[in-house]
Every structure is written in C-alpha cells, then in structure tokens.
Amino acid sequence: MPSAAFDVTGIGNAIVDVIAHADDAFLAANGIEKGAMTLIDAARAEELYGRMGPGIEISGGSAGNTMAGLAALGGHGAYIGKVRDDQLGGVFRHDIRAAGVRFETQPSSEGAPTARCLILVTPDAQRSMNTFLGACVELGPEDIDETLIRDSQVTYLEGYLWDPPRAKEAFRKAADIAHAAGRKVSLSLSDSFCVHRHHAEFLDLVERHVDILFANEAEIGALYGTDRFEDALEAVKGLGKVAALTRSEKGSVIVSGGSVVEVPAEPVERVVDTTGAGDLYAAGFLFGFTRGRAPELCGRLGAIAAAEIIAHVGARPEANLAELLRAKGIAA
C-alpha cells in the first residue's frame, strides 16, 4: 500500500466504560439483553447506574479500543470522536492520547455529557453493554479532518456510528475522502442488534463503500438473514472484498481475493471479560494489513490482540502488544 503518515484513522463513539460485575439474575431483573449493546437514555442510565455495583471507569468505545490496540502493537493511529468538555471527556482524551493515538476532535462545550457505557460482566466473562450516547450525538461531518483521512492508509468506521443522528454523514464524508485519495475504508458491523436497526443501509454500505469488513458470526448472520455461518460466508465471498469473520473460540475466517483461510483462536488461560475482543481483533488485523502481511498473519495478529484483552477487565490493552509479539517470535 502507498505510505501514509497514519496506518489507520478510527472514527467512533467516544465512550467511557463503567464496568461492574453482575450475575444473570441482575440482568434479568433489570431487563438487560445479555451479550448485546443496548442504547439507553439519560434517565435509564441514571437508574441503572444507581442499581449496579461499584464500578471502574476506563476509556472505551469500539473504534477507540481498536486504535489503542493498534498503537500498543506499534502502529500509527488517529481517532475522531466526540466527547464533552467535562471530567469524563478529559479522561477519554487523556487515555487515548497517552496510548499514543492522535486525537484532536473538538469537544462539545454544551449539551449532553460525555458518553458512558454501563457494562455488566457476568461470571461467564460475557459482557452486556448499556450505552448512553451523550455527546456522541454531536459528531458530524464538520469533525472530519480531511487531511488526516487522506494521510491514513485505512479509515476504520464502527457500525455503532449509525446510531447517533449525524455521525453517518461524518462516516460517508470520511469514506468519500478516503476513496478519493486512493485509501481503503474498513467497517466493523459492531453488534447484531445494530445490524438489525440499520439493515438496509448496512447492506448498501458493505456492498458499495467498504473495502475491509469485520463481523462476528451473529453480525454477519444478521446482515444476510441466516443462522448458518456457511451461508453467510458464501455471501461474503460473493462481495469480492477483504473480510475477517470472527467466531470466538473457533477462531476467525478471512476472505481475501477469492481465497478463504481459517485462523485458530489464540489460547487464553482464563477468560475474564470479553469486552473489546472484536475491537482488538480488528487492531491486530489492520496492523498486519497496513504492513502488507498475508491474510493468515493478519488474522493471527488479531487473535493475539484479542486474547490479551479478554484475559483482563476492560477493553484497552494492559500489555505492550509489540513486546508480546516479539516474545512470541512474530515479525509483523
């Protein structure tokens, strides 16, 4: 790929995660859809926060996690997303910059506070997410830094951007700039419920605007209206694009130029919290992709980054992933 100042620029909902442990009874009693990302309003956020146990706050947001992961691998990343000029917005800004990611989006100075995601982690390490979008609803095309997009090999967009009202315009603007500059556009389908909410638009996006697609089994099944992975895979092959389909402990399947490779999951001693697994898989994959690596190695890098994130609470890497690769003898 032609060189660029940045490997990847991620665009997403800028969110601080509030993570607490809970049991299945708590999810049931509070009407929380297990394993899903559910949008909640300010009143519901207040109510649910009041009921949940003591939490930890840690910067999150799907594309934000991916960019932090890319930086931890040694990649050059930038991020576009909207926080408010409040304390949690300061936390988000600090953390993504401290991770080594360029982040210059102007915070909003009025309106809703910085977004938060109330995440309940059950003893099976599954996470159920309840997102109050807050200031994310202010993200619009005016926040897209054209120079930055042109200077990035890949512009990476999270499907969740379809939820706030104006972010999709930002999304389309960024995709157009990227393509006009000969760059690649990548999309994560984010969540199967999100795919259902925006089904027709996502189908169009995937067919016409996306070069590199990330989805897990449930998401790709939702996109193509099938419960059978094999059928979804056939549909993906028909697109003629690069796609990485993740299957949790069954590893991932990568479609590229008509060929299909399967990559096993990386072993994990104990799965603690699956939050961010898909985000970090995308980080590893894009790190390899922007270095021109073969699909199999891209998938392995994704698997390694995902394995690190699910071994601890929180969706931002704790380990120096570049050192982890060196320790495994992987030249990426």
Place this chain on the structure above:
Amino acid sequence: MPSAAFDVTGIGNAIVDVIAHADDAFLAANGIEKGAMTLIDAARAEELYGRMGPGIEISGGSAGNTMAGLAALGGHGAYIGKVRDDQLGGVFRHDIRAAGVRFETQPSSEGAPTARCLILVTPDAQRSMNTFLGACVELGPEDIDETLIRDSQVTYLEGYLWDPPRAKEAFRKAADIAHAAGRKVSLSLSDSFCVHRHHAEFLDLVERHVDILFANEAEIGALYGTDRFEDALEAVKGLGKVAALTRSEKGSVIVSGGSVVEVPAEPVERVVDTTGAGDLYAAGFLFGFTRGRAPELCGRLGAIAAAEIIAHVGARPEANLAELLRAKGIAA
C-alpha cells in the same frame, strides 16, 4: 461492646484513584517519591496526568477503602468525606453506596473539583501516590453527623485528614462525640511522610485521643523516631491501647491489654498492586474487633482482606470477602 446501628464510621479524604502502570525511570524523571503519598496542587496534577499512561478510575481514599472492605465482609459501615457535585464526585458516591456503605455527606457545589490520586504502580507492585486534595479541603466540623458517630461502635479516622486545613477540626469533634457516647476512636497513621508533617500533633493524638491504632513499620518508626521496630513496639506497649502494626510480608503484630501477638501474612499467589493493603487490613481487623473477637483473629481477618486487595489493581475489594471467609471456614 455495646450494640450500635453501625460497626464503624470512617472519616477521610474522599478520593477517586487514577491508576496507571509506570516504571522506576518514570518515577525518577518526574520526581515522584516511590512508595509515598505526596500532596500535589492542581497544576502539578494536570502536568503529571498529561505525562502518565492510560489509566483506570476507581474510587479510593484510605478510610473509604476501609469502609468498602468492612461492608464486603458483612459489616455495617458509614462514611464521611467531601466530594464536589461533579462527575468524579458522582462516581465516588455511587461506588461507596453500591458497596453497601452509608454515605450522606453533602457535596460542595463550588470550589475545587473532587479529589483524585494519581497512582503509579511499578512492576514490583509498589504504588506511589500523588494526591490532589480538591474538594477535600472543604470538609469541616459541620460535616460531622453527631447521631451517626454516637451510633457507631468505632469512629475510624485516617491520618491523612491532617493535611487539609479544616478536617482536623472535624476529626477532633468526631472523636469527642464518640468518647462522650462511650464509643471507641481509631486512627491510621496513613503514611510516614504524613507522620513527619504532623509529628507533634500525631503523638498527642495517639496518647490522648485514640483507642485503636493502625500503623505500618515506617509510620510507627516515624512517630517514635526510630528505625528499630522493636523500639517502636516497646513505645506502643507503653501506651496501654490496642494497636495493630503491619509489616507487609512479615505479617502484623497486635498489642492489646499488655499482651503482644504476631499474626502471619496471608499467602498471595502474585502481588499485583499494593494500593489499599493497610486500608483493608484495618477493615478486617475492625470487623473482628466490633464483633468482640480475639486480637489474633482480628489480625487474621485483616491479613485476609489485605491479601485480596494486593492481588489485583485498585484498593476496593473485587471479591465478596464474607464468602471468602466462609470458604476458608472462618466464623467471624
């Protein structure tokens, strides 16, 4: 002890911890005293935060941690401390209440923001703390709930309260109310540098106002001007009070009614972050003490609670400590 609605009311600096990993070179380059609690102003907090790595936010504060620990053991605790009505103040309030601790102190609505402690954890699991006291400077005698103090078997005070200007008045008022109601007053010396800052006052406090003293080796040595633990122990024995002296992996020494018992440390598979070890020791000890348990069992309860906290990042318990005791077959 006569029964009361609360086992312990803790009074302390209400702080949200911001925890990041760092190496010794970072501490040296930024002039951070390893292992100590250093007070910093708003400008230094901003500067240091800008330099440190991505963090996690988690409620802290020495006495706050102790009360959360007491509640996790099944005890009835209350807390008095000052936050502001800002986002981090809301986090602190949520977390301590969600832990099961009564917390009704009015937040300040102007002035400095909620306190934060920038904690750097080095690979040896040692923590170096940099505290911006923020809204804690507003705590005063008007915040002491007299009914609450009278209804608590023990009023527990952290030595750090001597740092903000008016908290010591609150401290003295609470001690007087407690004693007038026939209750006990407990003090943690908090930090050896804190002991040096307030040496004469701490000596007077310990001799005249405190019934149950907590200190680690460095702190009790600072109080009595000696590097020899044996000499400090002799001085403590001369007080004729209850005292628990903690010695990290060497366990603790408990002085009570002229007798001295040694309690071993609880084994820990891997020490990750020592933040909160002393706070949780005090939680376990006071849980036993308010149930009339023998000093040795009180010390063991302290050791168990401390062992849980140093096995993970953050100074609030992740485990249900009451279940942990049941699993160990300890009736407390």
